[in-house]
Amino acid sequence: MATKQRLGARKQPLQQRSRETVAVILKAAARVLEQRGLEGYNTNAVAERGGISVGSVYQYFPNKDAMTLALIARFEALLLEKARAAVAASEGKGLKASLDLVIGGLLEAHAERARLNRILEIEEDRLQPASGDLSAAAELKKLVSTLLASHEREIARPVDAAAVEDLIVITRAMVDHALQKDLSRPVAARRIMRAVEGYLHAR
Template sequence: MKGAQKPRKEPRQARSRFLVETIVEAAARVFDAHGYDGATTNLVARVAGVSVGSVYQYFPNKDALVTALHERHVRHMLRILEEVDAAAGGASLRETTDLLVAKSLDVHRAEPRLQRLLHADLPTLEQQRALSAASRAVFDRSRQLLSRHRAEIAQPDLDLATYVVLRMFEELVHAAALDPPPGVEDEPLRRAISDAILGYLTLAAPGARAGSPTDRP
């Protein structure tokens, strides 16, 4: 992979926007099915039903497709955060977390290899520039959600906590989707992910382990 890349031109017209969407969806299918190396730009074009030239009209190079896929994923996650936020009026942190885990698992299970690729290869790229912008939104939204449950959270630094939670969350959902532990049912698996997040957030100061903050009404 070379360098960070934004779409070459912003699709102004409806047709263009549709074309870009078509290409991105094709890219999602192709990258999920073949991995980064196996995914050729020509194949993406063929699957999208357009010519390679058209792909390059909107994406200056192969990595730009990956960047676009990342943004697509971020949008997806933002939507989920939105939904959960909306649906959960006075829900507890546990309930909210459970819901997020369940919804995210659905997303990752739909295209596990692509998600792994996005999670893994992107930090490698010099694209962090482009990414941090998109990722920032997820970070901010997540932090906001956590701050709403500030009372239930023992960790003092909420920025750091958000960072850690996002990492754990992504990784565990990835793992559960792509490489689940053998012989474990879905429910305990989701439960374990929630536990990991909840456990971290609610961990009392060292020594005070027994009295968890969630014990309070």
């Protein structure tokens, strides 16, 4: 429990001025990660980049990991927004068209500030078990489950929790790989689609 508290935000920004300060801190943290990587990322660098005091940073975040978790949460919120939009737009469409919408949404979310998102993906593996915040992952699974269930007749394997989890892991890993290799979005989408269809149609 102590670890979760240490990694969480020190306090929630309830007033407008506090929310603005947190926004400045997170914007600065994102810029530092993009420009300097993890090696140059610390509370002093973030304060300097944001034009605020270190004390202001510590007022809301006890350490750099807490800032990173806040950035991860913001990225996960963007992923969920794209996934929700894709699932909503897929209503009435076939399986392949629906998957294409979801894959396109994930690629779009990851490609926006790709360098930052690659770092956050790596840090998420290290920090997520300690953060205790699994709501975003749970909602993403629910969205994918809803999508697959609506196309159950087009899928060879059972649509269960394992299939949903496998599909998310496959897709996100291949999206990360595509960004690392700097693949164009059409090429990345085709490769991910082949992998996803191969999994769903395998018996």
